[in-house]
Amino acid sequence: MREPNVEALTEEQAKAELAELAVKLERADLAYHQDDAPEISDAEYDRLKQRNAAIEDRFPALKRLDSPSDQVGAPVAEGFGKITHARRMMSLGNAFDDNDIRDFDRSIRKYLGLPDDAALSYVAEPKIDGLSLSLRYEDGRLIHAATRGDGTVGENVTANARTINDIPIEISGAPAIFEVRGEVYMSHEDFAALNERQEASGQKTFANPRNAAAGSLRQLDSSITASRPLRFFAYSWGEISNSFADTQDGAIRALEAFGFSVNPLALHCATVEDLLTHYHKIEEQRASLGYDIDGVVYKVDDLALQERLGFRSTTPRWAIAHKFPAELAWTQLEAIDIQVGRTGALSPIARLTPITVGGVVVSNATLHNEDYIAGRDSKGETIRDGKDIRVGDWVQVYRAGDVIPKVADVDLSRRPEGAVPYTFPEVCPECGSEAIREEGDAVRRCSGGLICPAQAVEKLKHFVSRAAFDIEGLGAKQVEQFYRDGWIREPADIFTLRDRFGSGMQQLKNREGWGEKSADNLFDAIDRARSVDLDKLIFALGIRHVGESASSLLARHYGDWSGFETAMDAVEEGNAVWDDLLSIDGVGAVMATSLVTTMQQEAERASIDRLIERLDVQDVAAPDTADSPVAGKTVVFTGTLEKMTRAEAKARAEALGAKVSGSVSAKTDLLVAGPGAGSKAKKAAELGVETMDEDAWLALIGAT
DNA sequence: GGACCTCGAGGTCC
């Protein structure tokens, strides 16, 4: 098909085509360099490049930061499209010993209101150490495949998933809409062979099968993925158009019948003790399985109960991962360095003689805080038998959760002569200000505030981060560079960058990696960022204890910047504004104090005022209450609930936007009364509060 | 006491 003349393109078409060209050219580059097997002819490649340049010439503003025409410093970006999961992909809670599992069973019984001796069965299966993938089938055909991503939005890796043998392109017998979830992994044998091939062809080898699988699935060129021996176990599902099983065990059998590989070690267990027996059996077989596993997953078998148990913010209540003990290794502690964070926290880092732990070379480990180094935990209790950590010591390290390197133990018999206990600095190593440890606080903090360069830089990094201003072309690295050069010292400086260098932009252009276009693009991105939602702005300020969710609460409460600002100016502990602030569900005294102290601190506030002048702050609308019959209502439960427990009733009501309270007052909108309701029902009647029974409530919220 | 959030940390890959 012939493309339209460049002159005839609308800006929107041009943008779309540039995006397409970027992908095509990148694929071609990759195929050419990595594969020695170009996908398109040289002539075609040149034609695409020329067209890309022509469109960029006509629409200079549209030129991408990762433009294929830029030879230097053009990082690979957005190779994959995004897919929003129809159902969130959750992670699992972790357990580390048998007692954690008994607690898990107890808490489920409590939530469901089941007695200790009632039957409650589970399914146990190995936790594959790979990466999770969600496959969507419609009418039996694979529509797309998405990685987990942040759980809500993943990357579209459909083309790559199609190359995996264990993933059927068509299935039969499944519901019309069927999202299968499972784990992509690589076997030990295939991993070893792949690394041999990589080495033979002079390419870099992978540290472990997990990384090899992840790297292979995220190839932009699916022909490379096809050459990698990936496998897939199905174990779960997302959106389905109709139910296909009553139990977890039945679901696994059904997945198998539909044509998926399922793990042969999945086992239905009638009791917790059976789960633990199976765990230890799997642990014994671990080395001979032929693929990496990092624990055993337990799930409540009855799907109706899973439904009732539901989810916490990131994990289901009805499943848990029982992790294997971490691998340990001994190495020497060469030094202890101190890093200063955004809030001024001084964090000690162990510099270690590099050593391999769990398939990865570790050279740093966190030491948390000064008590941890001294051999005490936050409650003053002894850890590591009270042994302190000294520079020069031989220390045992492991990767907690198979990720974070930590120091587990110290070998006193090998302690070098003359080793002295570590003295934690009482002065900030970055700015020399006093570092103060508040009573009852585990961390020591630099008191320098804005004068501390480390804090200033970390605050700026936070300001431009993804969840805050998210300015394209201005990442952590650039911020550091700009700070060092004195161009950006506080957030407001970002928005005057163009004015300052508008005419003398030479300085920026002359810098390595910055062409005229990329500088222009940066300024355009900054201009776009001027229009910012109130919640993102509050979050960006980087106030201690005020994170993403608190910022959103505050923004919704105050609505616009002037409302927020007025309140912050007027608030005083104990006055009406203070009470109003604390009335926000989720805001307590500590957060409020931190917020108010910061907003009323002169230097800090002046900096914020300078910033606001440069911005166009967007109001935040009140939460959408349209789709829930009880949103915003205050509900009280009383009497015996027969179909659900208190905790369950509360969680469900809150999920629908209701506020659940313990006692009836004039503020109460609705009383749900079971049998045996007493004084509360009476009081509700006196106050004229609407009252209904459990069945009416369930009908109201559309549950059965 | 449990759930949730904030914060800070290191490691790997594209």
Next chain:
DNA sequence: CTCGAGGTCC
């Protein structure tokens, strides 16, 4: 992106 400690809220 992951995890865990510490802290907070309910």
